[in-house]
Amino acid sequence: xxxxxxxxxxxxxxxxxxxxxxxxxxxxxxxxxxxxxxxxxxxxxxxxxxxxxxxxxxxxxxxxxxxxxxxxxxxxxxxxxxxxxxxxxxxxxxxxxxxxxxxxxxxxxxxxxxxxxxxxxxxxxxxxxxxxxxxxxxxxxxxxxxxxxxxxxxxxxxxxxxxxxxxxxxxxxxxxxxxxxxxxxxxxxxxxxxxxxxxxxxxxxxxxxxxxxxxxxxxxxxxxxxxxxxxxxxxxxxxxxxxxxxxxxxxxxxxxxxxxxxxxxxxxxxxxxxxxxxxxxxxxxxxxxxxxxxxxxxxxxxxxxxxxxxxxxxxxxxxxxxxxxxxxxxxxxxxxxxxxxxxxxxxxxxxxxxxxxxxxxxxxxxxxxxxxxxxxxxxxxxxxxxxxxxxxxxxxxxxxxxxxxxxxxxxxxxxxxxx
Numbered sequence: 001x002x003x004x005x006x007x008x009x010x011x012x013x014x015x016x017x018x019x020x021x022x023x024x025x026x027x028x029x030x031x032x033x034x035x036x037x038x039x040x041x042x043x044x045x046x047x048x049x050x051x052x053x054x055x056x057x058x059x060x061x062x063x064x065x066x067x068x069x070x071x072x073x074x075x076x077x078x079x080x081x082x083x084x085x086x087x088x089x090x091x092x093x094x095x096x097x098x099x100x101x102x103x104x105x106x107x108x109x110x111x112x113x114x115x116x117x118x119x120x121x122x123x124x125x126x127x128x129x130x131x132x133x134x135x136x137x138x139x140x141x142x143x144x145x146x147x148x149x150x151x152x153x154x155x156x157x158x159x160x161x162x163x164x165x166x167x168x169x170x171x172x173x174x175x176x177x178x179x180x181x182x183x184x185x186x187x188x189x190x191x192x193x194x195x196x197x198x199x200x201x202x203x204x205x206x207x208x209x210x211x212x213x214x215x216x217x218x219x220x221x222x223x224x225x226x227x228x229x230x231x232x233x234x235x236x237x238x239x240x241x242x243x244x245x246x247x248x249x250x251x252x253x254x255x256x257x258x259x260x261x262x263x264x265x266x267x268x269x270x271x272x273x274x275x276x277x278x279x280x281x282x283x284x285x286x287x288x289x290x291x292x293x294x295x296x297x298x299x300x301x302x303x304x305x306x307x308x309x310x311x312x313x314x315x316x317x318x319x320x321x322x323x324x325x326x327x328x329x330x331x332x333x334x335x336x337x338x339x340x341x342x343x344x345x346x347x348x349x350x351x352x353x354x355x356x357x358x359x360x361x362x363x364x365x366x367x368x369x370x371x372x373x374x375x376x377x378x379x380x381x382x383x384x385x386x387x388x389x390x391x392x393x394x395x396x397x398x399x400x401x402x403x404x405x406x407x408x409x410x411x412x413x414x415x416x417x418x419x
Contacts, residue, residue, distance in 0.1 A: 021286040022252055022259055025081070025179065026275045029264040031061065033271055034069045034080070039411050040272040040370050041279030044079040045069075046112060048264060051099055052084040052092070063102050070107035079109040084122075085134035088115045097125035104129050112157065123152060130154055132179065138190060142170040149176045157260065160186060160242070161314045164254055171255035182244040182251060183274055183302075184262025186313055188214040188237045188324070214238055238325040243310035245302050246294055248281045250315075268356075269337030272413055273305035273368065280372050297372070304335045304415070334418050338365060339393075339400065341412040351404045352385070359416050360392040367404065369412040377405040 026042035028034035037045045047069065048060045061069065061082075070080050082103055086092065096118055103111065104126040111129055113119050114136035122131050132155040133139065133148050140162045148156050155177035158167065162180070170178060187194060197203050197211040215238050242262070244251060251259065259282070261274055277298040285292045302310070311323050339353035359365065363379045382390050382402045393400045 022256060022282060023179075024275065024278055024282060025258050025260045026271060027184075027261055027264040027266065028069070028271070029060070029266070031065045031069055033264075033268055035072055036268050036272045036411065037275055038073050038076050038078045040275040042078060042275050044081060044109070044258075045073065046081040046083055046260075046264070048083050049099070049103070052086050052088070052096065052118070063106055066103070066106045066108060074107075080107070081110045081112055081132065082108050083112045083134070084118055085112050085114045085136050086118075087136070088117055093117060093121070096121050100126040100129060110155075119151065119153070132157055135159055135181065138193060140166060142166075142173040145170050145174045145176060145178070149174055155179055155258070157181075159190070161190060164250060164315045167254045167256065177257040178255065179258035179260050180251065180256045181242060181262055181313075182256075182259045183242055183278065184266075185308075186239040186242050188239050236325055238308070239319070240311045240323050240325060241306065241308040242313040243302060243306070244312060244315065245277055245281060245298055247312065247315070248278075248285050248294075249289070249292060252282075252285060252289075267337055268340070269335075269413060269415060270305045270307075273301055276368065276370060276372065277301040279370075297374075301368075301374075304333055306333050335366070335415040336418055337413065338416040339414040341367070341408045341410055341414065342399065343410060344404075344408050346407060349403055349407075350401055351408050353400050353402065353414055355393045355396060355398045355400055357416070358392055358394045359414075364417040366415050366417070367406070367408050367412055368415070369409055373412070375406045 023043045024041060025044045025046060026037035028037050028045040028047045034045050034047060047066070049066070050060050050062060066080065066082070073080050084096075084100070088096070100111065100122050109130060110132050111118075111122055112132045112134045113122060114134035119131050119133075122129055131153050133153050135157045137144075137156075138159040138161070139145060139148070139156050140159045145156050153176075157179040158170075160181050167178060167180065189196070194210070194214075196213045200213045201211045203211050215236065217236055259278060261271075261278070263270060263274075281294070281298050284295070309325065311319065313319065336357055338357050338359045339355050341351050341353050343352040344350070345352075359379060359382075361379050361382060364376065365379055366374060366376045368374045380403050382393055382400050384390060385399045385401065387401075390400070
């Protein structure tokens with residue numbers, strides 16, 4: 001099923017294609033995640049290849065998988081971007097030109113780059129690839145945006161630390177596309193400037209090896225010999241996650257061209273749920289700005305996928321101590337991803353689902369689909385593909401048949417309420 005939001009035809013401005021509404025840009029850590037992100041409403045997805053990106057622990061894409069991803073996205077009118085956002089050492093640059101030509105040949109629309117050397121190589125070696133400046137450059141002022149425009153870049157991905165007022169000024173002064181993170185993990189350091197991982201584990205955070213040391217647990221020391229017992233909790237410097245679902249009008253009015261969701265290493269359930277909520281909010285505002293009302297179900301949907309407390313980052317003020325997580329907190333999300341719908345028999349009202357985590361008869365579940373389709377029910381009898389009754393669906397990827405309270409479609413998700 002094609003999301004109606006992705007059937008909007010782009011309008012042409014000069015030599016570039018601009019969407020008639022802000023682009024919703026989603027993460028895709030694997031080919032499967034790419035398909036769900038696009039199916040649930042993303043206008044574009046960003047992925048990592050097997051070289052030159054900052055998420056070496058994600059599944060990442062081979063060139064052939066990129067071709068498949070581009071082909072799938074094209075059916076929905078969506079684009080695929082590739083992160084090539086390392087800060088390169090000399091040894092990293094030998095194969096860059098050939099790699100970028102492979103991306104261009106695979107149909108990739110743009111790369112996301114931070115290193116000026118990679119930017120220049122791309123402009124010369126693969127001129128059909130757009131080059132978007134990575135958030136790793138920590139761009140926070142209009143003069144820097146102007147500089148990158150003069151270098152031939154059509155889009156700048158701003159630092160997460162940029163404020164709403166700064167964004168407005170950039171748009172007023174420079175005719176360029178601005179991409180802004182609107183949801184997901186924040187950095188305890190200034191974006192793109194962290195070297196904790198390098199010092200702690202000898203894994204270069206700016207070459208794809210970040211060990212996420214800001215998410216670790218630490219003992220607090222009052223001095224060199226004694227440990228301060230502060231509520232008996234281990235200390236962490238982790239920041240709360242960003243969430244702007246309640247501020248879509250401000251982002252659109254500020255002129256943001258692309259709304260970016262963080263999370264290439266997050267689950268299918270997370271990507272689908274978050275994209276689904278933002279898709280509906282953006283479409284609703286664009287359809288009727290004056291009559292726009294934030295719907296509580298969008299906020300609730302975000303909460304069902306969140307795994308950290310949420311805030312608005314730097315958009316309105318500098319985050320204070322209360323915007324960090326210093327001790328263990330309860331997991332906010334009360335749901336867990338249980339299954340993917342693979343088929344539906346309308347005559348019998350029976351869905352076939354592929355199990356992703358155990359579920360059993362009597363369990364409370366929800367089915368969700370694109371465009372906000374959602375309903376809750378209790379699981380009744382479940383069987384395997386051969387019709388054998390089961391007391392529990394316990395085997396990963398097993399095909400399970402169960403009756404649903406309403407019709408469902410392939411790629412709909414089933415999630416279970418945690419007890």
